[in-house]
Amino acid sequence: MTAVDDSFQTADGTSVAFTLRSAPGALRLALVHSLALDRSVWDEVAAALEGNVELLTYDCRGHGRSDRRPGPYTAALFAADLAALFDHLAWSGAAVAGCSMGGNVAQAFAAGYPERTTALGLIDTTAWYGAESAAKFRERAEAAMTGGMRGLIGFQLTRWCSDEYRASHPEVLRRLSDVFVANSLDCYAASCELLGAADTRGFLGSFRMPVAVVVGRDDYATPVAMAQALHSAIPQSTLTIIEGARHLTPVECPDRVASELRGLLARLQA
Numbered sequence: 554m555t556a557v558d559d560s561f562q563t564a565d566g567t568s569v570a571f572t573l574r575s576a577p578g579a580l581r582l583a584l585v586h587s588l589a590l591d592r593s594v595w596d597e598v599a600a601a602l603e604g605n606v607e608l609l610t611y612d613c614r615g616h617g618r619s620d621r622r623p624g625p626y627t628a629a630l631f632a633a634d635l636a637a638l639f640d641h642l643a644w645s646g647a648a649v650a651g652c653s654m655g656g657n658v659a660q661a662f663a664a665g666y667p668e669r670t671t672a673l674g675l676i677d678t679t680a681w682y683g684a685e686s687a688a689k690f691r692e693r694a695e696a697a698m699t700g701g702m703r704g705l706i707g708f709q710l711t712r713w714c715s716d717e718y719r720a721s722h723p724e725v726l727r728r729l730s731d732v733f734v735a736n737s738l739d740c741y742a743a744s745c746e747l748l749g750a751a752d753t754r755g756f757l758g759s760f761r762m763p764v765a766v767v768v769g770r771d772d773y774a775t776p777v778a779m780a781q782a783l784h785s786a787i788p789q790s791t792l793t794i795i796e797g798a799r800h801l802t803p804v805e806c807p808d809r810v811a812s813e814l815r816g817l818l819a820r821l822q823a
Contacts, residue, residue: 568620569637570611571611573609576606581671584650585649585656585659592617597803600807605815609638609644615743626744650817651674653677653774656678657678667759672764672818673762675783694742706734710726713799763790764789768794774799
């Protein structure tokens with residue numbers, strides 16, 4: 554699999570950085586990362602899928618090496634960026650999988666571009682964070698503005714990965730921490746606003762593509778109950794609960810997540 558790093562500009566002039574791992578003739582899969590991280594959360598998943606799929610990872614606007622343009626941000630805007638990236642690559646469609654915030658973007662993409670969504674992977678995510686979500690995400694953004702991104706890192710690390718994983722993979726946690734603290738405060742706040750407003754519950758019943766819902770058993774950011782709600786509402790969905798894992802299963806359990814994505818793509822070929 555040949556990996557090429559590149560970037561393109563959206564219609565509003567935002568530069569979006571991406572990596573394309575080519576596999577001619579293979580099924581296509583786009584992966585969308587979580588809040589305040591970047592496409593590197595998918596590195597180990599991508600390695601496990603090497604040669605089997607044509608794989609696209611990218612940094613959402615305001616994240617990683619993409620432009621840090623000011624908000625407001627919405628899941629629909631991020632989905633439109635992905636559609637524009639598909640256009641740039643001459644992709645008519647692909648399977649789309651997202652983790653956490655990326656799962657909200659994936660749902661918005663499936664809702665706005667169903668004809669371009671061949672399958673959907675919803676990993677450690679939800680359709681709606683609850684009635685208090687706007688206020689809670691506003692509080693998180695305000696905490697970052699007051700204490701900086703580094704002030705949030707301890708809270709994030711315990712949410713992302715299990716105690717056992719953190720103890721045995723300090724280098725991975727350092728890398729995640731470096732990405733997290735490098736965020737723009739304004740872009741982080743705009744992304745928190747995106748999550749506080751996210752609500753795709755009204756679209757779930759209309760999804761007709763194969764869907765895989767995956768969650769860590771011990772995920773307390775988007776708990777198992779939220780994954781079960783997705784599974785119950787989406788007709789063609791499966792539900793996988795990964796024992797012992799928390800919120801970033803693509804980091805903590807990349808082989809298992811890759812296996813679930815392979816199974817999702819196999820449903821397209823059945």
